[in-house]
Amino acid sequence: MSADADADALDRDGFFGPASVTWRIHGDPAFSVGGVRALLLQALHPVAMAGVHRFSDGFRDEPWARLTRTAEYVATLTFGTRRDALRAVRRVRGAHRGKSDTEPTTGRSYAVDDPDLLLWVHACEVDSLLSVARRAGVPLTDADADRYVREQVVAAELVGCTPGEVPDTVAALADYFRQVRPQLALTEPARAAARFVVVPPMPGWVQLLTPARPAWTGLASLGLATLPRWARSLYGLPALALTEPATTAAVRAFRATALAVPPRIRENPALRAARLRQEHAQAS
Known part of the structure; x- marks a missing residue:
């Protein structure tokens, strides 16, 4: 395979690829x-949530658009070509750049793109x-779970996020949460975010004429x-110990x-496009 073909294959597979x-x-x-x-879970970090509350007008005014953009970003990073993924990353990093404030309950001055806040979200x-x-019930071994955490370091x-500081195993991820938990709290922006997530605003006709609600x-x-x-305890929810099963x-x-549901309906368009790229490459 030529160098150009290798480069094309690397770009086509994106940062993860179909075997990931x-x-x-x-x-x-x-x-x-x-x-x-x-x-x-993300909403429980007072400083990270303050940044969302302060700078993401779309979260309050156009919540569905914001959620859609977030989902599209993850899909592009996962299933898109490397070029597409890098374009999406540049847009996100550009949207974060230059935004800073002080979180009132902790008194911490922060920038939205502080590496520790990005790490929390990740x-x-x-x-x-x-x-x-x-x-x-997705079939995943313990080795698969560690591999997923390691893949996501990219x-x-x-x-x-700061290279070398991102958890790369399931155990390291659990250690990270144990270290961060003392910083977490249910602030008013977190309550507002949770209310939105659980009971999002919907036009009346959507609620009446569709099963969306x-x-x-x-x-x-x-x-x-x-x-x-x-986390449920921080939200003031019951322990639910008896309902875990x-x-x-x-x-x-x-x-x-x-x-x-047929794949053509339930699957993300970015995933379908990625599969088509793989099929065309194998056929050529």
Whole structure:
């Protein structure tokens, strides 16, 4: 294979490729539950949440647009070509640049792109997507789980996390959360974010004429129920110790129902496009 062909293949496969655990987890229906869990977990960091509250007008004024942009970013980084992924990273880093303030409850002066805040967002996403995938029945060994955390170091460093400080195993990720937990709290911006996630604003006609409200309520409930106990405690929710098996059963049922939907409907367009690129490359 020529150098040009090698470069084309590297660009086509993106930063992860079809053989990665990242594709397996991010392409599974359980991803949506994990995404909601990640949002709820991220909100518990007072400084990180302050940045979202202060600078993301779209979170308050155009919440669906903001969630859509976030989902598209993750999909592009996961399934897009390297060129597409790097363009998306540049847009995100540009949106973060130059935004700073002081968080009132801690008194900390921060910039939105402080590496430790970016690391918090990253860790919540990786922990949530992995834990929900395993709970939902995605076939993942312990080695697969470690490999996923290690693969995601690339995503963290691309967005601005400090190289060498990103957890690269499941154990290291758990250690990270133990270290950060004393900093976490349910601030008013966190309450507002959680209210939005659990009961998002919807036009009246959407609520009356579509199943969007009950569908989202079910998804949000699963996101809440799959949070770690310490996070549910910060939200003032019951420990739910007796309902852990029921939660697992519900997440598995959600995944099974979603998998019954034809792939052309349930799969992310970026994933379908990536598969087409692979098919065309194999045929040529």
